[in-house]
Amino acid sequence: MERVNFKMQPYNISLNTNSTGLLYLFNLxxxxxxxxxxxxxxxxxxxxxxxxxxxxxxxxxxxRAFLFASFICAIMSIPxxxxxxxxxxxxxxxxxxxxxxxxxxxxxxSND
Numbered sequence: 001m002e003r004v005n006f007k008m009q010p011y012n013i014s015l016n017t018n019s020t021g022l023l024y025l026f027n028l029x030x031x032x033x034x035x036x037x038x039x040x041x042x043x044x045x046x047x048x049x050x051x052x053x054x055x056x057x058x059x060x061x062x063x064r065a066f067l068f069a070s071f072i073c074a075i076m077s078i079p080x081x082x083x084x085x086x087x088x089x090x091x092x093x094x095x096x097x098x099x100x101x102x103x104x105x106x107x108x109x110s111n112d
Contacts, residue, residue: 026085038085042094046073063108067101074098 030037046069053065074094081091 023083023085030085035087038080039090042073042077042080042086042090045076046070049073060105060108063101063104067098067105070094070097070101 026038033040049072050065050069053068054061057064057068074091074097077086077091077094080086081088
């Protein structure tokens with residue numbers, strides 16, 4: 001059996017010093033993940049806001065929590081779309097979800 005000599009290779013961290021700010025970092029992360037990093041962050045924020053709304057809103061919880069989470073994330077998506085961190089279609093989707101939430105709140109309020 002032959003003996004193999006493995007040499008230690010230093011970890012190249014020279015690329016980490018190129019960062020010029022948070023926008024560069026988010027663009028880099030978003031590019032490395034195929035453009036899905038920031039939309040997944042928005043989805044996570046939507047889930048957290050939705051669950052918070054379910055626990056704090058006194059009545060008509062589902063519809064109002066859905067509307068609240070969709071509206072807040074839609075507002076947060078505007079600067080993200082302007083900075084090209086998300087595709088505009090994600091922003092439009094969040095506004096459509098907020099519109100659906102308004103319709104749902106209106107339907108459930110008419111039954112009271």
